[in-house]
Amino acid sequence: xxxxLRKKKRVGEFKELGFELLGDLRPSTSDDDIDAFVDxxxxxxxxxxxxxxxxxxxxxxxxxxxxxxxxxxxxxxxRIALTAFLAGEDAVVRHEVGVLRDAWYGWD
Numbered sequence: 001x002x003x004x005l006r007k008k009k010r011v012g013e014f015k016e017l018g019f020e021l022l023g024d025l026r027p028s029t030s031d032d033d034i035d036a037f038v039d040x041x042x043x044x045x046x047x048x049x050x051x052x053x054x055x056x057x058x059x060x061x062x063x064x065x066x067x068x069x070x071x072x073x074x075x076x077x078x079r080i081a082l083t084a085f086l087a088g089e090d091a092v093v094r095h096e097v098g099v100l101r102d103a104w105y106g107w108d
Contacts, residue, residue, distance in 0.1 A: 018067030020098035037091040067103045
């Protein structure tokens, strides 16, 4: 496959990485507190020029995938920053930050 196609298909040296975020929110968390938590999460994600796709707070769950906005990859530093953010949140009772994996073709 030539370089142009590898770039277009985001493979080889153009592979882009992201990671999964999973968590449970405290059952007693009010809707207003969930909204405030999601707002704080968005601030952290956007400050790192990342994007988050998934469910944030619905049914007491946090489930989604994080990747770089535009072209590029999320980094280990991004994973560490989001792990620290989630660990410091009172609304979050359990969280899991997945390993870096292919954001385009890394699905089972």
